[in-house]
Amino acid sequence: MEYYCFGCNTVLCAQCAIDNHRTRRCDCVAYEEAVSRLQPKANSLHVRFQNLIFRVQQLVQYGSPEHNSLQQSKSRAMESLDEIESNINRFLQVCFQNAEELKQKITLAGHELPSETRQLVALFDRIQDTKLTFDNLLSTNSTQDILNSYRRIESQAEEYDRALAAISQRNPRHIEMSDHPTFSRFLSNPPSLATLRVKLPNRTEDITPRTQPDTDGNLGFISAPLSSAAPRFAAPGNRRVSTSTVSRPRRITQNYHAQSRSKSKSVISVKNPQEDTTTWHLNGIVFIGYYVLVLDSYNNLLRKCSIAGTFTTHETLPLEGATSITLMDNPTEVAVTQPEKKQVVIISTDSELAIKETFKTNKAYDVICLHQRTNFVTCSYRGSKCIDIINRVGRVQISVERSRILRDPRFLTVTRDGMIVVSDNELRRVICMSPEGQVQWTHTPNAAPWGVASDKMGTIYVCLDNNDVQAISDEGHMIDEKFLSARDGIKMPYAICVRSRQLAITEFGTSLFTPNSPWVHIVSV
Template sequence: MAERVVRNIENDYLMCSVCLGRYEDPRLLPCGHSFCKNCLSEHIQQTVADRDTLSFNCPIDRSQVPKPRGNLNPREWAKQFPPDTFMNNLIQAVKIHEGTTSEGDEGGIIIPSRQHYPNIPVQVQMEAPISDNGVYCENHSGRPIEFFCLACNIIGCSLCAVREHRGQSCECVTIEEAIVRFRPRIDALRRRFQSQTQRIHDVSTGDNDNDIVLQNSKELALRLIDEVESEVGQFYERTLQGIEDLKRQLFESGRVQLQDNQQLLMVMQNIEATREAFDIMCHNSTDIEFLNDLPKVESQADEYDNAILSSSRSVSSMQVEFVQNSNFLQFIRNPPPIGSVSVSSQNHLPVGRVNETRNGNFNTNRRQATNIINRTRPVSRQVPTAGIRPTRTPRPQRYAGLRVQKSHEVINVKDRGEDTISWQLTGVAFVDNSIVVIDSNNQMVRKRGIAGSGEGNDTLPLEQPLCVCNMGSTSNVAITQPEKCQISVIGTSGNLNVLEVIKTHKPYEGICQMNDSKFVVSCMSGRISIDVLSRNGRVIKCIERSHLFHWPRFLTIASNGNIVVSDRDQKHVISLNQSGQVVWTYSTSVSPWGVTSDKSGKIYLCLDNNTVQVISEDGRLIQDKFVNIKEGVKTPYAISARARQVAVTEYGSSLFAANSPNVHIFTF
C-alpha cells in the first residue's frame, strides 16, 4: 500500500515534464509550472536568441514568461526563478520513506516527527497512521481519531461519526480520503500564498501590474523610446546611403565626357573617319595600291596616339579631395544624451489614516495566522509589518488604443479522409471568396472557400512551392518554387491549374506584385537581395545591401508603392522606395515573420510572440495586438490582407517544427 502511494506521488507530483525524471532543484515559473533548474536552463538557452529578448515560452502551456530582472545572460535566467519549496519538501519526505523501507520497515509511509523535520509541510503526512502517533478523541477516551466530517469540518473517532454526525449534510470519511479531497484546496492555498508573496515583491520593485497609472506611464514612455529607436534606425540608414553616394561620386570623378572635351571629340571623329576609309581600302584597293597607302595610314594612327596621350595628361592632372563636415564629425564623436527616465510619486490620500485602519486589520489577521502556524509548527517566524504602508493611487482610464471589433473563423485545410499529420503553411492569399494556401511540407496548393461563400475546395500538387501573391485584378496567383528556380502562375477559377511557368536565374522565395505587373521577389541563397522582375522573369533592378538584409523572406507592396520587407534575423521591417533607397526602419522586440498590406495604408506584421501588429505606411505603430494568443493563433506565420479582412497561417505549438493545418480569418 505504502509503496503504491509513493509511486503515485512520484508520478503525479515529482516528475519533471522535460527530462521525465525526479525533480532536481525544481524552479517555479509564474504560470505555476515547475522544472529542474538544469532542464529549465537548457530550454531557455535553446529558445532565447540573446539577452535582449524580453520573454520565453513555458515548455508546457507556451505562455509568455518574462525574463528575470537585470541584463543577464540567458544561461543565468533559470537560477533567478524561486525554488519550489513544496516540491522540495515532498521530495524530502519521499526520500525519508525510501530510507526507512530499505531498512526492513514494512509499515505505512513513515513521516518523521515535525520536531525533527519542521520544514516538512502538513500535506505530505497523508499516509501517517494517526492512532500510532498517540492522537485520540477528546470526547471518547481511548478511541483513535479516524474520521473527518466534510460538512462540519471536524475530526473524530468512529463513535463521534456514528452519534454526532448523522445529519443530512454530514459526510464522514477517513482521514486519508479527506486529505485526498482537500488536496485541490491545499494546492490552491499554496498558490495563493505564492501569489501574495509575488504581489508584495512586485509592489516593492515597481512591477505591480495592478497599478494602472504606473503601467500606463511605462507604456507611453516605451512608445516614445521606440519612436526614438526608429528615428535612430532611419538616421543610420540615411547615413549609410549618403556614404554610398559619396563613394559612387569618388569612383566616377575624373571620368571625362566626350561632349565636354572638344579635343578628344575631334580626335574621336577623325579616328572613325580613318577607320572607315581603311576598311574600304582593304576591300576595294588592289594589292599595289594597298601597299602604297599602308604607310600613310600607319602614320595617321601614330598622330592619333600622340593626340590621345596629350589629352590623357590633361585629365591625369586632376585631383580628388573629400571635404569633411566638422559639425557631423563632432556629433558622431560626442553625441548628445538621447533622453532620461524620470520617476515621480504622488499620494493624494492621508497616509496616517489609511495605515491606522488597514494595519489594524492586518495585525489581527497576522495574529490569527500565527495561532494557526503555532498549532502546526513548533517554531514560527514573525514578519514585522510596521513598515508596510498601503496607499491608494488615483486610477485614470487605461489607454485603450485602437480597438477593432472583429469576427473570427478557423479553416482547417486538411481534406476529408486525408492521413497527413505534418504541416507547414508558408503562404496564403485571398482570391474572390476563397483563400489559396501553400502547404510546402506536403508540396500542395490548397484552395478553401470562406464560410458562407459556397466556393468549392480543391488541391493541386506542385513541386517545392513556398510563397504566393495575388496577380492584380485577376483570379490568378503567382507561386515561387525556389528549388526549381521558377514562378508558377496558377488559375483559381474553378479547379486549380497551372497557366504559365516563368523561369528565373535565382531561387526566389518571397513574392508580391506591383501595380504595373512587375514582381518583387526576395533571394536568400548566395548574395541576398530584393529583385524587381519583369512579367517574363527578367531582372530589372537588383537591391543588394549586406547590412540591410539577413533573412528577408516575406515582403509586400504598400499602397504608396514602397516595398516593405520583414527581416527575421535583424528583427526589423524595412521600407524601400522603388529605386532601392531606405525610407524607414521599424524595429521589433522579437523576430518578425509574414507581412502584408491593404489599400487603406495599413501594414500587418506577424511576430514570434503570438501577436499580429498593425503599423502605418510611415513606420509607426497603430495597434500592438491586433491578434494575440487569446484568439487561438499559435505563432502567426504567413499573412494576407484585403479590405476589412485578414488571413493568418500559424506555425503551431511545437518548438522545433511547424505543425498546424489551420488558417485564421479575421473580418472587421
C-alpha cells in the same frame, strides 16, 4: 533555551524555569515533551487551514449558494451572445465575399466583348498586309508598278480610316452600380443585438444599450466591440509579451484605434477528410473570392479552401518546391515561386486550379509580391540578399544589393505607395525601403517577425513568433501592439494576407522546429 512554559506560552531556560515560573498556571516541560503534547493540536490546526482554503476556493470558483442562479444565468447569456457573434461573423464573411465578387466583375467588365475584339484584330491584320504590300512595292523601285497600284492602296487606307472611325464612334460602355435599398436601410439603422435585464428580488433593471431615437422613431444601434473567444481547442501561449520600438524617434500612438475596431474570427482547416497527413507548412496565403489559396510547401500542394461557412472538399494542385504566392492584377490569377527550378508559375483559378504559364528567372527567388500592378518584387534568403524588381517574363528591372541590412528575409509586402516592407526573422526587424533601396524606417519588435501584409488604408500587419500580430502604419508608427494575440487562439502566426477589412493568417503550430498546424484564421475588422 531548553524548556517551554504552557501557562505563559514562552520558551525559557532552566534557570528561568526555577526562578520565575513557579506559579500555579505555569507548566514548564522540556522541549521534546512540549512538541509531543502540541503535535495533535498542530495537526488539527493544519487541517483547519486546509478547510478554510478549500472553502475560499469554492467561493471563488462557484460562488455562494445564493449566487449560483446568477452564475448559471450569466453562462446562458454568454452562450447566447457567442451564438450572436458567430452569426454576425458568418454575415460579415458573406458580405465581404459578395463585395469581392462585385470587384472582380468590375475588373473583368468589357472582357466579354469578343465580336468587337475580333473585328479589330481582323482590321489590324488587313492593315498590316496592305502596309507590307506597299513596302515591298516601294522597295522594288519600279515606277510603273507604283503608279499602277498607288491609287488602289490609297483607297484601301481610306477604307481603313472609315472602319476605325465607325468603331470609335460606337456608344461607349460604362458601369452603373445601385445599392440594395433594404440592405442600405439596415446599414443606416441596424437593430439592437439583444435585450438584457438583470432581475433583482423586488424589481427588474433594464440595461439594454440604447441611443437617442432617430427621426423615424427607431432606436439606433449600440453594441460592445465583438471579441470572440478563442477556439475551444486552442490553449493560450505562455511566451512573454513583446514590446516594439522603432529605430528613429516616432510620435507616441495610443491603442484607441484598435480598441474601437471590433473583430470577428473564424477558423478553417486545410486538411481534407480523406487525408492522413499530420504535418503542414502553410507558408503562403491569398484571398480569391469566397476562397483562400494556401501554399503547403511540406506536402507540395496549393490548396483552395472555402471560407463561406459550409465545408466542401478542398481542391488541390500539386506544386513542387513552391515557397511564396501573390495575387496578380487579374483577380482570378496568382503567381507562385519555385526557387529550386528558378521559375515563377502563373496559376488560373477561374473554374479549377490550373497552370496557365511559366517563366524562368536568373536567380532562385524565395519570396514574391505584386508591385504596382505591372511587375513583381522578389527576394531570396539564400546567397546574396538582394531585392529585385522583375517584369512578367523574369527580366530584372531594378536590383538592390542589401546583404548588409538583410540576413534572413522571409516575407515581404508592398504598401499603397509602392514602398517595399521586408521582415527579417534572424535580425528581428521589419525594414521599409523604396524600390531604389533607400531605407525609410525600421521597426524592431522584441520577437522574431514572420509574415507581413499591407492594406489599402495604410496599415501593415506583422506576425510575430510570440503568438502576437501587430498593426503599424506605413510610416512605421505603432497602431496596435496586440492586434491579435494568444487569447484569440492563434499559435505562432506565420503567413498573412489582407483585403478590405478582412485578414487570413496561417499558423506555424506549437512545435519550435517543425510546422504542424493545418489551421487558417479568418479575421474581419
